Amino acid sequence: MSLDVLTFLFVGGSFALYIGIAIWARAGSTKEFYVAGGGVPPIANGMATAADWMSAASFISLAGLVSFVGRDGSAYLMGWTGGYVLLALTLAPYLRKFGKFTVPDFIGDRYYSQTARVIAVVCTIVISFTYVAGQMRGVGIVFSRYLHVDIDTGVYIGMTIVFFYAVLGGMKGITYTQVAQYVVLILAFTVPAFFLSAQVTGHILPQIGLGATLDSGMSVLATLDQLSVDLGFNQYTSGKKSTIDLFFLTVALMCGTAGLPHVIVRFFTVPRVKDARLSAGYALIFIALLYTAVPGVAGFGRVNLIQTINGADGTGTAYSEMPDWFKQWENTGLLGWADRNGDGKVQYASGAAFTAKKGKPIFSDERGEHGQRMTTNPTPGAEFDAAKQPFANEVYVDRDIMVLANPDIAQLPNWVIALVAAGAVAAALSTAAGLLLVISTAISHDLMKKTINPNINDKQELMFARLAAIVAIVIAGYFGINPPGFVAQVVALAFGLACASVFPAIIMGIFWTRHNSQGAIAGMLVGLVTTMAYMYYFAFGGGSPDEYFMGISPGGFGTVGAILHVVVGYVVSSMTPPPPQEIQDVVADLRIPRGAGEAHDH
Amino acid sequence: MSISNDQAQAYWRENLRIIMTHLAIWFVVSYGAAILFVEQLNEIPFFGFPLGFWFGQQGSIFVFVILIWTYVFSMNKLDEKYDVHE
Known part of the structure; x- marks a missing residue:
């Protein structure tokens, strides 16, 4: 069967499954809508958490990122898994015992303050929206490549599907759909990884294959180091980032992970405190299945990419002889070639092949003499440092296409490619649904019910939740169709805010009984403002990297924000009266597992 | 609360000790092995990897999984x- 037919079958079949589950698991009450009735078994919750967590960023972008930056990618691999250790040990059991629906619920009640609640709501909404934008773009990329529709149509299809199960099913529909999506996405990631690993190294497991020795007698990593250095890149296994920057980035990603509202809320859905811990355990196993395969996929993909483009003799491949995938990705605009030295061959090395837009090509409507898409901004001339590399770079490869292009590059069977497409869509949709639910809950529950009008009944609240979900889907779709040009900074912002505002506020609320509302509000504001200001200055305010505070890049600044949060929070709290006795009793109570009961409203 | 105040405090202290031991290992395998050293x-x-690189991209993740599970079992026992x- 042709690739197109197979892709329609795989993606269409998975959609039918998700919609079927959504209809089966419709939500009837706010409790079912917000926390799936509070009765999800830990293993199912673990899978749902894993699907919720592993977004288009994990599925599509992470291996691409590691592939291009090598060792520095460790920050993301460790950050996005190590955060679960923090979550399981310091947050999940206590928040479950606390027994409310949302993160703003905890912050508003623990700090007995509507101001604190509203700050938490704002953080929740900003964090979740920045995240959703990336998911919709992921859906768009997949549809445009495999279903040959334009990105906009792809986003509309994605919006319709999410609308079905997020708006109808709420948390209950989402949870059970995510279980199915986890199965699809993990198969879609690991099956091609097994193929790749077996093909390149003879070991089926990429975790072992990455350490294997090739026919040439060199190990995979040594080969990668050699190829990288020969082409003027950094050694694959050593980093470019300074130790302090890598350290702060990893902390920000870990604490940010543990502070993301859509992840935390998953631990409200299980019956007991014990199950909250257990869910985290299952979730991390399910996540680790994908994450430990990522470095292998990244490494093999990198070797394949370099060898395919530069050819067996390492001098480049004529454009007319490039495989189909090269031209198809060129058509999506995520890959571009400029024949800077005029030899008709495609050559890949260090350096930017295009000027402006961070080295991305700007395409004109014309085709060149070899049939390639013409660009308006190739880097003029073909000079290069002959001591470092054999030729000038002529190619732009978007990092996001690595996972999707890998099976093509390795010439895997068509059904594997179709499976990858279904998996990428599952990853993007499952995360988008979880985020949309958090946004709608923040608006209907935390803003409408708890702040603006406490008198609305359950039915009205549910209606507001569904309305908010619809509005959120429309806004997310808008971002998918008109993606902001600063997606990377925006995602860094989500983690930075979660790390600097949400995470310390919850931790201090649990582990320091004496912490009061004044301290918490001051801390959250300081964390929020400093982190946002720093990121804004370096993203839009014209700040240059040599002005970094202690060499810390904006992605790692959330850690500094968190430290300021804790210090300011402590000082202000110590200078103001302790919290009322009943709050101190609540804190004492949430430390004892027994009597968690169901997630309740009041 | 069904247990006495003293008991609750003793429970909390042991709980904190379990958390701190686990976090110490968590720190050593990630920040220690993969960043500082x-x-x-x-x-x-x-096994074909430089050890520090292995910790950063594989080893730390395996240890994280083990840590959560030993935490789950220690806490169940403590409860x-x-x-x-x-």
Whole structure:
């Protein structure tokens, strides 16, 4: 069967499954809508958490990122898994015992303050929206490549599907759909990884294959180091980032992970405190299945990419002889070639092949003499440092296409490619649904019910939740169709805010009984403002990297924000009266597992 | 709360100790092995990987999984010891 037919079958079949589950698991009450009735078994919750967590960023972008930056990618691999250790040990059991629906619920009640609640709501909404934008773009990329529709149509299809199960099913529909999506996405990631690993190294497991020795007698990593250095890149296994920057980035990603509202809320859905811990355990196993395969996929993909483009003799491949995938990705605009030295061959090395837009090509409507898409901004001339590399770079490869292009590059069977497409869509949709639910809950529950009008009944609240979900889907779709040009900074912002505002506020609320509302509000504001200001200055305010505070890049600044949060929070709290006795009793109570009961409203 | 104040405090202290031991290991395998001492460990070959690189991209994740599970089991035992389990 042709690739197109197979892709329609795989993606269409998975959609039918998700919609079927959504209809089966419709939500009837706010409790079912917000926390799936509070009765999800830990293993199912673990899978749902894993699907919720592993977004288009994990599925599509992470291996691409590691592939291009090598060792520095460790920050993301460790950050996005190590955060679960923090979550399981310091947050999940206590928040479950606390027994409310949302993160703003905890912050508003623990700090007995509507101001604190509203700050938490704002953080929740900003964090979740920045995240959703990336998911919709992921859906768009997949549809445009495999279903040959334009990105906009792809986003509309994605919006319709999410609308079905997020708006109808709420948390209950989402949870059970995510279980199915986890199965699809993990198969879609690991099956091609097994193929790749077996093909390149003879070991089926990429975790072992990455350490294997090739026919040439060199190990995979040594080969990668050699190829990288020969082409003027950094050694694959050593980093470019300074130790302090890598350290702060990893902390920000870990604490940010543990502070993301859509992840935390998953631990409200299980019956007991014990199950909250257990869910985290299952979730991390399910996540680790994908994450430990990522470095292998990244490494093999990198070797394949370099060898395919530069050819067996390492001098480049004529454009007319490039495989189909090269031209198809060129058509999506995520890959571009400029024949800077005029030899008709495609050559890949260090350096930017295009000027402006961070080295991305700007395409004109014309085709060149070899049939390639013409660009308006190739880097003029073909000079290069002959001591470092054999030729000038002529190619732009978007990092996001690595996972999707890998099976093509390795010439895997068509059904594997179709499976990858279904998996990428599952990853993007499952995360988008979880985020949309958090946004709608923040608006209907935390803003409408708890702040603006406490008198609305359950039915009205549910209606507001569904309305908010619809509005959120429309806004997310808008971002998918008109993606902001600063997606990377925006995602860094989500983690930075979660790390600097949400995470310390919850931790201090649990582990320091004496912490009061004044301290918490001051801390959250300081964390929020400093982190946002720093990121804004370096993203839009014209700040240059040599002005970094202690060499810390904006992605790692959330850690500094968190430290300021804790210090300011402590000082202000110590200078103001302790919290009322009943709050101190609540804190004492949430430390004892027994009597968690169901997630309740009041 | 069904247990006395002293018991609750003793439970909390033991709980904190379990958390701190686990977090110490968590810190050593990630920040220690893969960031602070990565250069030194990279001198040591480990199944075809430089050891520091292996910790950063594989080893730490395996240890994280084990840590959560040993935490789950220690806490279940602790809950029963103090009779606060559900």
